[in-house]
Amino acid sequence: MADLGVIHGRFQVLHNGHLKYLLAGQARCKHLVVGITNPDPILTKDDSTDPQRSDPAANPLTFFERYQLVQASLEEAKIPSRDFSVVPFPINFPDLYKYYVPLNAVFYLTIYDQWGRRKLDMFKSLGLKTEVMWEKTPEEKGLTGAQVRKLMALDEPWEHLVPSSAGRLLKIWRIPDRLRLFQDR
Numbered sequence: 001m002a003d004l005g006v007i008h009g010r011f012q013v014l015h016n017g018h019l020k021y022l023l024a025g026q027a028r029c030k031h032l033v034v035g036i037t038n039p040d041p042i043l044t045k046d047d048s049t050d051p052q053r054s055d056p057a058a059n060p061l062t063f064f065e066r067y068q069l070v071q072a073s074l075e076e077a078k079i080p081s082r083d084f085s086v087v088p089f090p091i092n093f094p095d096l097y098k099y100y101v102p103l104n105a106v107f108y109l110t111i112y113d114q115w116g117r118r119k120l121d122m123f124k125s126l127g128l129k130t131e132v133m134w135e136k137t138p139e140e141k142g143l144t145g146a147q148v149r150k151l152m153a154l155d156e157p158w159e160h161l162v163p164s165s166a167g168r169l170l171k172i173w174r175i176p177d178r179l180r181l182f183q184d185r
Contacts, residue, residue, distance in 0.1 A: 004105035005029030008089045010037050010145065012059055013152070013170060014069040015162045017143040019077065022070070024133050025108040026079055033101050034070050035089025039063040043090035057182040058146065063088055065173060072165035091119065094126055103128060111135040153179035 007025035011018055026032045038059050061069075067086045074084055090096045097103060107123050107130045110116060116135075123130045143161060151158040152175060159167045170176070 002029040002106040004031050004033065004102050005108055006033045006035055006089075006101045006105045007108045008035035008037050008091060010059065011066045011069060012038075012061055012145045013148055013162065013175065014066065014073055014166050015143050015145060015148050017141075018145075019073050019163050021110060021133070022074060023077060023079075026074070026084060028108060028131065028133075029106065030083070032084045033105060034074075034084060034086045035091075035101055036063055036066050036070070036086065037089050037091040039088035039090065043088065043093060043096075058149075060149070060178055060182060061175065065169075069166045069169060072169060073163040076163055076165040094122060097126070105129070106131050108133055112138050112141045149179055152176040153182070155180075 005025055005028055007022060009018060009021070022032075022034065025034075040063060041056075070086050071081070075081060087100050089100055103126075107128045109119055109123070109130065110133050111120060112135075120130060120132065148158050148161050151161070152170070155176065158176075162170065
């Protein structure tokens, strides 16, 4: 078991698949640093392997909202707050990593597509210790944030797809209404 692990994601919106991923990372280390990618528009950049990741409609929640979703969901899963940290992680700006995450940690990731392979190559090129927790085809991936956002925007049932603590926050913040605004553009 590693002392420190780093895991990352946009968590737009955090769903049950994300929680499975977070818990898999947490089980591999004593302290997990959860890096939230695309933390703000300045630290968000297009990548040819997955251009939709930088689209404002695919990033409707603020860093702080996602921070709260991660924290609430991990605490709901009975992970003590002393065992994890949540930080911004500008995934497309490797020169900045040292300012946000411990570079001596194990960087956990999953691979579903070219974007996942690109991140693995990027981490390895920086000399970071990596562990691929699993690799699956896009068809095997399962639930995505885009699917949950679409259901929310269409006012269809989505609550069963997210941890209950996340669902409560998303309703309080009226995220379905915010997502409908993106559809109206």
